[in-house]
Amino acid sequence: MKKLNRRNFIAASAKTGIALGAAGFLSNQLFAAAPPLAPYTSFDQTPLPYAYNALEPVIDAMTMEIHYSKHAAAYAKNVKEAAQAENADTSKPLEDVLAKISKYSVKMRNNAGGHYNHELFWKTFKANGEGKPSGKLLAAIEKDFNSFDTFKTQFSDAGKNRFGSGWAWLVVGDDKKLKTGSTPNQDNPLMDIADVKGFPLLGLDVWEHAYYLHYQNRRPEYIENWWKVVNWDFVQKRFESL
Numbered sequence: 124m125k126k127l128n129r130r131n132f133i134a135a136s137a138k139t140g141i142a143l144g145a146a147g148f149l150s151n152q153l154f155a156a157a158p159p160l161a162p163y164t165s166f167d168q169t170p171l172p173y174a175y176n177a178l179e180p181v182i183d184a185m186t187m188e189i190h191y192s193k194h195a196a197a198y199a200k201n202v203k204e205a206a207q208a209e210n211a212d213t214s215k216p217l218e219d220v221l222a223k224i225s226k227y228s229v230k231m232r233n234n235a236g237g238h239y240n241h242e243l244f245w246k247t248f249k250a251n252g253e254g255k256p257s258g259k260l261l262a263a264i265e266k267d268f269n270s271f272d273t274f275k276t277q278f279s280d281a282g283k284n285r286f287g288s289g290w291a292w293l294v295v296g297d298d299k300k301l302k303t304g305s306t307p308n309q310d311n312p313l314m315d316i317a318d319v320k321g322f323p324l325l326g327l328d329v330w331e332h333a334y335y336l337h338y339q340n341r342r343p344e345y346i347e348n349w350w351k352v353v354n355w356d357f358v359q360k361r362f363e364s365l
């Protein structure tokens with residue numbers, strides 16, 4: 124099958140008249156990098172800051188395309204539907220809804236979480252990751268986990284051991300300490316009902332849709348390879364912005 128990158132996907136879509144859904148998707152912002160540190164998350168899906176094939180071979184172009192343009196796009200669409208039905212103000216940060224998600228429907232919980240998690244997820248990738256953080260974030264990881272390798276093992280285990288669908292997280296707790304954990308489905312650490320609470324610095328999607336085309340049942344291999352494309356520069360800036 125012909126590999127689709129962002130540019131030839133757009134060209135193919137235009138030829139066949141496929142509607143792309145997201146307003147502005149074809150605008151001149153298409154190749155512009157998303158703001159590295161948008162302080163809050165909006166209800167709209169932002170453009171991917173790289174082509175669908177940018178992360179190959181770790182994450183294949185088809186997985187990226189389906190993940191971004193189908194799965195994540197659906198969360199963005201559905202969270203707006205839920206917001207309209209439940210009178211949530213979409214001009215306000217999505218984080219406001221997450222903080223009191225227990226007051227909303229299951230549809231809101233699944234899609235507000237799904238939208239937030241993926242908006243963060245795309246930004247934490249780059250083609251050639253640094254492999255590990257540096258500066259203040261590395262110092263904090265070494266303080267709270269003893270070593271970067273210990274952190275990596277704990278985080279990887281959180282993803283490997285999540286039964287069914289969910290996410291692994293690195294968060295900053297209220298006590299300012301870093302911790303790892305995992306949440307089921309599309310829950311996340313900003314939710315009032317979360318299993319692990321805090322400000323998410325880094326999240327790893329371990330739903331099968333994130334890896335199955337390339338890795339099939341080999342979730343541990345997906346996780347192991349994923350470390351190569353972590354955008355530690357972004358994660359560090361996110362940490363330092365707190």
Ligand code: MN
Pocket residue numbers: 190194241328330332333
């Ligand atoms: Mn996903």
